[in-house]
């Protein structure tokens with residue numbers, strides 16, 4: 176795909192979906208777009224955008240593809256074990272010591288996709304700190320994903336594969352298609368949000384932002400990490416994806432707190 180076509184596509188995507196591809200890495204995005212057009216069996220991008228202007232279902236399919244909302248419960252289980260064993264006890268202690276908040280721990284699943292990450296956090300709280308008050312903000316820019324998150328599913332066999340039998344029994348409906356039980360949602364607030372352009376709330380104890388920034392440009396990541404740091408309260412923790420490293424964490428007032436975790440100084 177040449178540069179002129181890509182620029183035109185970016186403009187059309189901004190107009191049709193309000194997603195700004197300027198913040199995503201060019202080469203990966205071009206490859207994704209090329210393979211999407213091949214799959215649609217439509218010859219030109221002009222024809223495809225013509226179709227998008229009249230076909231709402233196709234528009235949603237395209238949005239889902241672009242935002243890549245692959246996820247699952249307890250994705251990367253060993254890292255979630257660390258949250259259970261180390262991070263959560265630390266956060267509870269830190270919050271009690273410095274400012275006992277009326278609403279309890281303030282948690283955020285940033286780029287929550289279809290909700291599995293936020294429900295994972297709710298399961299963890301229920302199991303590891305059942306008397307601890309907390310709230311979870313769960314945000315994404317993908318409306319289709321948020322709709323599924325708010326409906327608590329349906330979740331596939333792959334989505335739930337890391338849940339133990341007893342967790343399935345307690346937190347999911349008994350038969351496929353699986354839904355999270357209603358009770359799990361009571362402290363979660365799902366909200367549409369673009370991490371790059373929208374303003375953030377503040378005072379978070381834990382921000383979980385995993386497998387979201389992989390296609391972001393370095394500049395977009397820098398802006399985001401600075402915003403995350405400002406959104407954390409002192410001593411608050413940012414939990415990133417397994418392959419994600421914030422190389423100049425200190426620049427954002429963050430310090431390494433074990434693999435995948437950064438603490439606000």
Ligand SMILES: C[S@@+](CC[C@H](N)C(=O)[O-])C[C@H]1O[C@@H](n2cnc3c(N)ncnc32)[C@H](O)[C@@H]1O
Pocket residue numbers: 242243244245246247250285286287288289292314315316317320368369370371384385386387
């Ligand atoms: C691969 S999923 C990750 C879901 C979950 N965090 C996990 O690790 O399982 C990436 C999610 O990031 C969302 N996303 C991508 N760019 C975003 C942006 N600029 N603002 C908000 N969400 C974004 C996508 O819509 C998608 O649902």
